[in-house]
Amino acid sequence: MFLAIPAMIENISQVFIGVVDTYFVGKLGTEAIAGVGVTNLTMNVYIAFFLALGIGTTAVVSRFIGASDNENANHAVKQSLIMSTVIGLSFGLINLFFSKRLLILLGAEDRVIEYALPYFLAVAVPAVFLCVNMVLSSALRGAGDTKTPMKIAVLANVINVILDYILIFGIFSFNGLGILGAGLATTTSRVISVILLLKKINGKETKIKVSIFNQWRIDYLMLKSIIKISIPAAVERLTMRSGQLIYGGMIIKIGTEAYAAHNIAGTIETFSYLPGMGFGIAAATLVGQNLGRENKDEAQRAGLMSYFLSTVFMVFVGTIFYVYAPLLARIFTEDALVIDQVVKVLRIIALFQPFLCMTLVLTSALQGAGDTKFPMYSSLIGIWGIRVLGVYILCIRLGYGLVGVWIAYAIDITVRGVILMTRYLKGKWKNISI
Structure with missing residues (x-):
């Protein structure tokens, strides 16, 4: 119960982000909703890979934590972060250079593409932040900490709601960016989540301590273990x-x-x-x-x-x-x-x-x-x-x-x-x- 209830709240927060985005974008028209929908079709494929990497990370980290081998648990998280960065940047480059072709391939009409393209570029190109976010959350769960991912997911939700309203519709003298604003709000909330998760794993209260300033090296044996599961x-x-x-x-x-x-x-x-x-x-x-x-x-x-x-x-x-x-x-x-x-x-x-x-x-x-x-x-x-x-x-x-x-x-x-x-x-x- 101690592990599951925070995880449930985190999942509710993730669902709510999608509901809020759809609600605000819906005010822009049917084409805007379709633009978000066609972008999510692509992102769902990427998320399948990100989730799989998270599963591999949880399995390896939890096994080492159970064996009281924190050093190897930390090492496994580093390897997962290296892999998530490479995968996230690779998908981001594909999205950058083939964005319009991908949308056409998914059957989007010209008017939908007009709305979808700015949102797609704002959300799908920086996919690395979503990938790193999911891997760090999975690592913490493997160490038995489901509260931190929950708290950060709830905070990201609040940030996303506020930024959605400001960046889509504008405030004071700022006119708003329309559907591009929705994409920027989503990505900004993910960037903040990554920063907070990195801060957590560098803190004193967690079993996982992965300093970004320490020496990093690729361990092919550890990568093989994670990939074998993922x-x-x-x-x-x-x-x-x-x-x-x-x-x-x-x-x-x-x-x-x-x-x-x-x-x-x-x-x-x-x-x-x-x-x-x-x-x-x-x-x-x-x-x-x-x-x-x-x-x-x-x-x-x-x-x-x-x-x-x-x-x-x-x-x-x-x-x-x-x-x-x-x-x-x-x-x-x-x-x-x-x-x-x-x-x-x-x-x-x-x-x-x-x-x-x-x-x-x-x-x-x-x-x-x-x-x-x-x-x-x-x-x-x-x-x-x-x-x-x-x-x-x-x-x-x-x-x-x-x-x-x-x-x-x-x-x-x-x-x-x-x-x-x-x-x-x-x-x-x-x-x-x-």
């Missing part, structure tokens, strides 16, 4: 993103109302993910640290306890979804047809919260142990073998519409949840060396 995690994230794009295209073919209902239900469902993500972070940290202490049974108990606690939270959220589905749908739309479909979807989601919890928490627990290949394989089977194929059969061929889409989703998370639980209980992950 690559399968990246493939898993990209598998999920690519699958979502494919079956998203199938949903568009059903009709506008169905696609609107799907997006509304997905937005509401995000809030049920938050406990699972928070307890997943707790599980990854505790599993890694206990394995570092050679306390394998305690590592397994920590993961299972994280799952049970998360299930309590998520079943509670699911109950709210089931009972108040019509009310939640009306927050987003007054269209009776859309509301009817949203209600059906939310009630399907509500019934499968324990299995969704398994996929979230146990995936993180296995990744914390360095077992990232098995979750990758389960995602490949679940997303492509069950969800995408299931959407095609139930939705397109049999005509069950949006309900068919979410039944395929429910089957996917149920099968993956059972597979992951079986893997976790067998305990082969306890013997993975980092």
Whole structure:
């Protein structure tokens, strides 16, 4: 609970940043919203790599911290920072030189590109700050500190809100920069976050101490350990993103109302993910640290306890979804047809919260142990073998519409949840060396 609740608050803050940006940019018009949306499609691909590097960092750092080997934990953070800087700058250069081509490739129209380009350059070119931010936060979590990333995420949120208003619309004699201002606000909040995180890891109260003034060298063996964990995690994230794009295209073919209902239900469902993500972070940290202490049974108990606690939270959220589905749908739309479909979807989601919890928490627990290949394989089977194929059969061929889409989703998370639980209980992950 001590680790998970701050992580949940941090995740809520991250979700809120997106909501605030969409709200303010929405005042500029439909093209501006589309411009932000098409930029986020690109950023989501990059974030898959950044998250994967963060998973590798957490797994390695938590293992060394558990073994009371702070020197190697610090060394691992340095290697992750070197890697995050290289990856972030590489993506930034790609965005700088191929920005317009990337937007055209994503299908953006000329008027959307006109809005998207300034925002894209302001957010995607300085991607290095987001990458470093995520790696530093992951390192602190691996050391058992989830409060600092939470506090900094909340502060970044506040800064983003203030700067969004000032830079988009202007204040006093300053006229505002429109959508460019939104991009600059987001990047500025990320730069401040990086500065604060670097200050924290150079402080006296943390187990990780990585001074930017100390000697830095590339350690290929340590990099190999981190990459070995990170690559399968990246493939898993990209598998999920690519699958979502494919079956998203199938949903568009059903009709506008169905696609609107799907997006509304997905937005509401995000809030049920938050406990699972928070307890997943707790599980990854505790599993890694206990394995570092050679306390394998305690590592397994920590993961299972994280799952049970998360299930309590998520079943509670699911109950709210089931009972108040019509009310939640009306927050987003007054269209009776859309509301009817949203209600059906939310009630399907509500019934499968324990299995969704398994996929979230146990995936993180296995990744914390360095077992990232098995979750990758389960995602490949679940997303492509069950969800995408299931959407095609139930939705397109049999005509069950949006309900068919979410039944395929429910089957996917149920099968993956059972597979992951079986893997976790067998305990082969306890013997993975980092």
